[in-house]
Amino acid sequence: MPGDWRPQELDLSVPSAARMYDYYLGGKDHFEIDRIRAQQVIENFPQVREVARANRAFLGAAVRAAAEAGVEQFIDLGAGLPTQGHVHEVARPTQPDARVVYVDLDPIACAQARALLPDDATAVVHADIRSPEVILEDPEVQRLIDFGSPVALLLISVLHFISDEEDPARIIGAFTQRMASGSFLALSVATSTAQEVDVDKLSSAYRGAGTSAGGLRPREQIESYFEGFPLLPPGLVDVHDWPTPAADPPAPAPIRLLAGVGRRP
Numbered sequence: 001m002p003g004d005w006r007p008q009e010l011d012l013s014v015p016s017a018a019r020m021y022d023y024y025l026g027g028k029d030h031f032e033i034d035r036i037r038a039q040q041v042i043e044n045f046p047q048v049r050e051v052a053r054a055n056r057a058f059l060g061a062a063v064r065a066a067a068e069a070g071v072e073q074f075i076d077l078g079a080g081l082p083t084q085g086h087v088h089e090v091a092r093p094t095q096p097d098a099r100v101v102y103v104d105l106d107p108i109a110c111a112q113a114r115a116l117l118p119d120d121a122t123a124v125v126h127a128d129i130r131s132p133e134v135i136l137e138d139p140e141v142q143r144l145i146d147f148g149s150p151v152a153l154l155l156i157s158v159l160h161f162i163s164d165e166e167d168p169a170r171i172i173g174a175f176t177q178r179m180a181s182g183s184f185l186a187l188s189v190a191t192s193t194a195q196e197v198d199v200d201k202l203s204s205a206y207r208g209a210g211t212s213a214g215g216l217r218p219r220e221q222i223e224s225y226f227e228g229f230p231l232l233p234p235g236l237v238d239v240h241d242w243p244t245p246a247a248d249p250p251a252p253a254p255i256r257l258l259a260g261v262g263r264r265p
C-alpha cells in the first residue's frame with residue numbers, strides 16, 4: 001500500500017540496521033545515528049564494507065541463477081533499502097514477468113522501497129520474519145506468490161539477526177515446506193573465523209536498530225538450513241567466492257559470510 005509510512009515513525013535518534021548497511025555500501029540513505037553505529041562496527045570489523053559489497057554481488061548471482069532456471073517468483077526476506085541491483089532489476093532481463101515480494105522489519109526501508117516499486121508485480125511487506133505465518137497470510141504474498149510453481153526464497157545477510165532461540169530453521173521451513181520442486185533457497189550467513197572478534201561490541205552497535213543479535217554460526221549449522229535443497233556449485237563458500245573464486249583473495253577478516261544456493265529436486 002504506497003504511502004502508508006507515517007513521518008512520525010522517523011526518529012532520528014534511533015539507528016537502523018538497513019541504513020547502517022546502506023552506509024557500508026556507500027549509499028546516501030542514512031542519518032548521523034546510523035553513521036555513528038556503523039563506525040562502531042567498522043572499528044571492530046574493518047572489512048565490513050568489502051563483505052557488504054561481495055554480499056550484494058552474491059544476491060545478484062543467486063537471483064540470476066534462479067531466473068535462468070525458469071523461476072518467476074521471488075520472496076526476499078530482510079530485503080533492506082532498495083539499493084542498486086534490486087531483485088526485480090536482476091531477474092527481469094531473463095524473466096520479464098518476474099514477481100517479487102520484499103519483506104523487511106524497518107518501516108523506513110519499506111517506505112523507500114515502496115516508492116521505487118516499478119509496478120504491481122512487485123510488493124513490499126512490512127513484517128518480522130520471526131513471524132513467518134503473518135508473512136504467508138499477507139494479502140500481497142497471497143496475490144503474487146503461487147506456491148504450486150517454483151519460488152526463490154532469499155535470506156541474504158539477515159539470519160545473523162535471528163537468535164538460535166528464535167530458530168532460523170523454523171522460519172526457513174515455514175516457507176520451504178510449501179515450495180514446489182524446482183524452487184530455490186539462497187542464504188548468506190555470518191560465520192566466525194580464526195580471528196578474534198568482540199561479538200558483544202558488534203551487538204551493542206546494533207542495539208535498538210530494529211534487530212536482535214543472532215550471532216555467528218558454524219558452517220555445519222548453516223549447511224543444515226539447506227535441508228531438502230541440495231547445494232548448487234560452488235556449494236556453501238565464502239561470499240567472495242560465489243559463483244567463482246575471487247581473483248583477489250579478500251583480506252583476512254574476523255567475520256565472513258558463507259553463501260550458498262540450493263535447489264529442490
Ligand SMILES: C[S@@+](CC[C@H](N)C(=O)[O-])C[C@H]1O[C@@H](n2cnc3c(N)ncnc32)[C@H](O)[C@@H]1O
Binds near residue numbers: 017
Ligand atoms: C544487512 S541488511 C541485508 C539487506 C539485503 N538482504 C542484502 O543482503 O543486501 C539486513 C536487513 O535485514 C532486516 N532485518 C533484520 N531483522 C529482521 C527481521 N526479524 N525481520 C525482517 N527483517 C529484518 C534489516 O532491517 C535489514 O534491512
